Amino acid sequence: xxxxxxxxxxxxxxxxxxxxxxxxxxxxxxxxxxxxxxxxxxxxxxxxxxxxxxxxxxxxxxxxxxxxxxxxxxxxxxxxxxxxxxxxxxxxxxxxxxxxxxxxxxxxxxxxxxxxxxxxxxxxxxxxxxxxxxxxxxxxxxxxxxxxxxxxxxxxxxxxxxxxxxxxxxxxxxxxxxxxxxxxxxxxxxxxxxxxxxxxxxxxxxxxxxxxxxxxxxxxxxxxxxxxxxxxxxxxxxxxxxxxxxxxxxxxxxxxxxxxxxxxxxxxxxxxxxxxxxxxxxxxxxxxxxxxxxxxxxxxxxxxxxxxxxxxxxxxxxxxxxxxxxxxxxxxxxxxxxxxxxxxxxxxxxxxxxxxxxxxxxxxxxxxxxxxxxxxxxxxxxxxxxxxxxxxxxxxxxxxxxxxxxxxxxxxxxxxxxxxxxxxxxxxxxxxxxxxxxxxxxxxxxxxxxxxxxxxxxxxxxxxxxxxxxxxxxxxxxxxxxxxxxxxxxxxxxxxxxxxxxxxxxxxxxxxxxxxxxxxxxxxxxxxxxxxxxxxxxxxxxxxxxxxxxxxxxxxxxxxxxxxxxxxxxxxxxxxxxxxxxxxxxxxxxxxxxxxxxxxxxxxxxxx
Numbered sequence: 001x002x003x004x005x006x007x008x009x010x011x012x013x014x015x016x017x018x019x020x021x022x023x024x025x026x027x028x029x030x031x032x033x034x035x036x037x038x039x040x041x042x043x044x045x046x047x048x049x050x051x052x053x054x055x056x057x058x059x060x061x062x063x064x065x066x067x068x069x070x071x072x073x074x075x076x077x078x079x080x081x082x083x084x085x086x087x088x089x090x091x092x093x094x095x096x097x098x099x100x101x102x103x104x105x106x107x108x109x110x111x112x113x114x115x116x117x118x119x120x121x122x123x124x125x126x127x128x129x130x131x132x133x134x135x136x137x138x139x140x141x142x143x144x145x146x147x148x149x150x151x152x153x154x155x156x157x158x159x160x161x162x163x164x165x166x167x168x169x170x171x172x173x174x175x176x177x178x179x180x181x182x183x184x185x186x187x188x189x190x191x192x193x194x195x196x197x198x199x200x201x202x203x204x205x206x207x208x209x210x211x212x213x214x215x216x217x218x219x220x221x222x223x224x225x226x227x228x229x230x231x232x233x234x235x236x237x238x239x240x241x242x243x244x245x246x247x248x249x250x251x252x253x254x255x256x257x258x259x260x261x262x263x264x265x266x267x268x269x270x271x272x273x274x275x276x277x278x279x280x281x282x283x284x285x286x287x288x289x290x291x292x293x294x295x296x297x298x299x300x301x302x303x304x305x306x307x308x309x310x311x312x313x314x315x316x317x318x319x320x321x322x323x324x325x326x327x328x329x330x331x332x333x334x335x336x337x338x339x340x341x342x343x344x345x346x347x348x349x350x351x352x353x354x355x356x357x358x359x360x361x362x363x364x365x366x367x368x369x370x371x372x373x374x375x376x377x378x379x380x381x382x383x384x385x386x387x388x389x390x391x392x393x394x395x396x397x398x399x400x401x402x403x404x405x406x407x408x409x410x411x412x413x414x415x416x417x418x419x420x421x422x423x424x425x426x427x428x429x430x431x432x433x434x435x436x437x438x439x440x441x442x443x444x445x446x447x448x449x450x451x452x453x454x455x456x457x458x459x460x461x462x463x464x465x466x467x468x469x470x471x472x473x474x475x476x477x478x479x480x481x482x483x484x485x486x487x488x489x490x491x492x493x494x495x496x497x498x499x500x501x502x503x504x505x506x507x508x509x510x511x512x513x514x515x516x517x518x519x520x521x522x523x524x525x526x527x528x529x530x531x532x533x534x535x536x537x538x539x540x541x542x543x544x545x546x547x548x549x550x551x552x553x554x555x556x557x558x559x560x561x562x563x564x565x566x567x568x569x570x571x572x573x574x575x576x577x578x579x580x581x582x583x584x585x586x587x588x589x590x591x592x593x594x595x596x597x598x599x600x601x602x603x604x605x606x607x608x
Contacts, residue, residue, distance in 0.1 A: 002087070002101040003027035003073040004179065005196045006160040006170050009187025009217045013037075013069035018056060020189075020196035021073045023244060025052055026252075026396050027101075027192060028075030029597050031086035034059075035097040036069035041167035043097045047072075047086035051597075067217070068170060070160040070190075072099035078107070079124030089128040091135035092120050095164050098134070100127040101192055102156035102177040110152065130159065138163070142171050143214060147227055150175070150210070156353065160190050170215045174207040178351040178379060181205040181213045181220055183234065188215040194237055194375075195244040195394060202237040206377045235377050244394045251595040253397035253489065257581050261445040263402040264574065266391040267409045272438060275431040277416045282370065282386045284342075289421045292342045292368070295322045298330050298358045299346035302400040303407060305481040306372075307346050309573050310411030312474055316570075317419035317429070327354035331361045339366035344414075347371070348395060348403040350378020359383050372410045374403050388414060397596045399488045401581045404481060405444065405574045412437060412570065436568035440575065443565050447578035450562065451586075454579060457544060457560060458586035464515050467492055468506070469580075470499040470532060471519035478519050478573050482580030489598050490587035499532040512540030517580070519546045521564065521572035526551060533557050546576050 003024030007016045017034045025032075032055045033047025044064050048055040052073060072087035079085035090097045104110070107126035110133060115121065119132040133152060138145045142163045156176035163171075172179055172190045182189030182197040182204050189197045190213065194204065207213060210225040222230045249255035271278055284292075295314060297307035304326055311322040325335070327345070337343065343362040347355045350373040359369050359380065371384035374392050381387045390406035416433060419425035461467075467486060469479035479496035486494040497506045499518070510516070516536050520529035526547075533543055534557060543558040548566045555561055564575045588595045 002075050002192070003196070004070070004099050004101055004158055004160050004190065004192045006070040006099075006172065006190035006215070007187065008068040008170050008215050009184065010067055011187065013066055014059060014064050016200070017069050017071035018052070018059070019199070020191060021052055021071050023195040023198070024192055025073050026398055026596065028073045030074055030076050030081035031083070032071070032073045033086045033088055034064065034069055034071040035088040035090070035099075035162060036064035036066040037162055037164070037167055038064075038066045041164050043090065043094050043162055043164055045088055045090060045094070045097060047083060047088065049081050049083050049086060068162065068167075070097065070099045070162055070170065077103055078126040085123045085125050087127060089123060089125065089131045091131045093135075096131050096134050096138070097162045098127065098131045099160045100130060101158040101179075102175070104129055104153055104157065105155035106153070130157070134161065140165070142166050142169070143212060143223070143227065146171060146173055146212060147225070150225065158192065168216055172207070172213045172215070174211060175209055176353065176356065179207045181207065181215065181222070183220055187217055188220050190215065194239065195396070198237060198239060198244060203234045204237060205232045206235050206382070208382070239394055244396060251397065251585070253399055253401065253585055253595050256395055256397055256401045257578065257585065258448055259393065260402045260405055260448070260578065261441045263392040263406050264409055264444055265441045266393070267406040268413075268438065271413055272434055274434055274438070275427060277413050277420070277430065277434065279388065279413065279417050282388060282414070282417065284370075284386065284418070284421065286421050289418065291340055292320070293340040295320050295342045295344060296335070296337065296362070297322060297324045297344045297346070298327045298355060300327045300352055300354055302404050302481060302484060303346035303348060303352075305477055305484065306404055306407035306411060307344070308477040308480070309408050309474060310344070310346075310415070312477070313412050313415035313570065314418065317415040317425050318422050319424040320418070320422070327352065327358045330354070330358040335361070337362050337365045337367050341365075341367040343367045343369045345369060345371050345380060345384065346373070346407050347380050348374045348400055350375040350380040352380070356380060356383065370414075372407055374406070398598055398601050399485055399584065399595075405577060408573050409437065409440065433568065433570065436571045439567065440571055443567060443571075443575040444578055446565060447575055448582075450579070451582055453562070454582040455586040458583055459590050461515055462587055462590035465493060466509070467494040467515040467517060468509065469494065469496040469517045469519065470502065470536075471496070472499050472525040472529060473522045474569065474573050475519040475522055475529075475576070478576050478580070479517070481577055482517065482519070482584070485581055485584035486587060488601060489584050489595050490591055490593055491599075492587060492591075499529055502532055502535060507535060507539065510536050510539045510541050514541045516541045516543045517546070517583070518543055518558065519576055520551075520554070521546065521548055521576055522569050524569075530554065530557060546579055548572070
């Protein structure tokens with residue numbers, strides 16, 4: 001979950017490294033550091049606890065000069081945030097400097113061995129072990145040394161490495177943690193993610209597991225774990241660099257909420273037509289579907305909630321048995337998965353470690369894997385059998401917004417596609433649903449126009465300690481995602497309950513003034529939701545309701561109402577969630593929280 005950047009070329013490395021780290025700070029922000037090699041080949045390190053600005057302040061007073069270097073922004077796994085525990089880490093003589101994303105699982109064993117050899121450790125991290133191990137094994141060639149070291153390492157790692165005795169190159173390796181190589185003109189780069197280098201190059205190599213990259217300023221060589229050269233194709237990045245900038249908004253989260261009409265439109269373009277769904281990238285046909293007896297949806301966090309909505313879609317339209325499972329639990333529960341299973345994984349980054357592990361387990365057991373992800377060329381995209389890209393564009397804020405609604409849209413299109421293959425829905429159903437789906441961009445835009453109303457509600461309640469979300473059927477899943485958004489960015493304790501379960505325990509939490517957000521967009525349970533609202537109102541709750549425009553009768557039962565346009569019930573999760581995203585955002589602003597970088601969280605969860 002940490003961010004790595006590296007540079008070698010003719011320019012001053014410090015400014016390029018700092019620029020790259022600023023684009024990666026969403027991956028970790030409890031400390032940052034850089035190592036730069038000077039003209040004499042010596043490696044100098046500056047690192048500082050806290051946000052990147054703290055590092056920039058010390059570099060402004062005492063900068064580093066040189067044309068190659070590596071940098072890191074950290075999300076702590078081993079050792080508390082501190083100057084000492086910050087990366088880069090070096091061997092004791094600064095001969096070797098490294099930056100690392102991942103977890104070295106056998107670091108204690110290696111550390112004890114190296115201490116017995118006389119190595120002196122100064123940090124509490126697992127990463128420092130790698131620097132000392134490389135130093136102990138160094139044979140005059142950093143690549144052959146790294147090949148020997150990786151045979152000793154257990155766990156996950158993306159490493160950027162410099163050595164004083166090899167001043168003209170940077171070496172990198174990747175195992176289960178993302179790493180790319182940027183190819184420039186007289187300069188080359190490494191990074192954890194594309195935004196770090198997008199202002200310098202659009203040509204990248206996507207490293208696969210166990211591949212090693214050797215960078216000089218004029219050449220990139222990629223090798224496998226045996227040291228043999230690998231032929232790699234350049235991947236052309238089609239993002240606009242401006243997509244990864246705030247564009248005048250106060251926060252990335254607000255920018256990305258406002259980008260949702262365009263995002264949903266881009267997701268549907270070329271796939272959703274009146275009366276027809278075309279998924280050219282999904283190679284499932286009628287014959288393949290005959291072999292599928294069940295579907296498992298595996299994902300984490302926000303993507304997990306999209307998966308729950310997707311389960312409802314698949315069961316309704318494709319009439320297949322569907323299970324949803326948190327990826328972090330999947331492989332530890334001895335799942336029943338075989339060649340008759342379709343595993344659907346959902347991940348914004350395409351690098352989620354738990355989800356990748358689920359893919360590998362399922363494929364080992366013969367399952368077919370279909371991935372829904374945002375990042376072209378990501379690890380999950382490469383390891384899946386089929387990929388449905390969300391086309392949401394770069395998402396920088398830690399709290400996911402546009403990725404979620406595009407994931408939901410992809411799940412609905414997939415459900416219609418599979419339903420058509422299975423013969424469980426006819427053209428008339430597809431026509432009704434596609435007509436509704438094609439209107440979602442407009443309905444999302446209408447919700448965003450009510451931002452001021454949401455802001456007013458947030459400022460009225462920003463001092464609250466607790467909030468509860470209630471809903472039924474699809475609305476319950478919307479509540480789960482809305483509650484997560486509130487927790488993530490505003491730190492208000494919130495929970496989501498299936499409204500029918502209130503009387504089985506949760507209603508005990510309701511007191512005078514308790515804030516309840518009631519999502520009631522589903523026609524078949526609207527009357528049931530009114531009864532649940534009356535139950536909490538009778539106990540003094542302050543109720544904020546979200547419903548479709550036709551249900552104005554709800555105004556007499558609640559304190560505040562937010563309307564979405566009248567629409568097909570199945571489409572409402574895409575529109576209703578916008579209000580809850582905005583509520584979480586404005587609560588965070590009102591409470592003085594760091595919206596884009598919430599405490600203890602990072603964007604891409606690349607460690608278990």
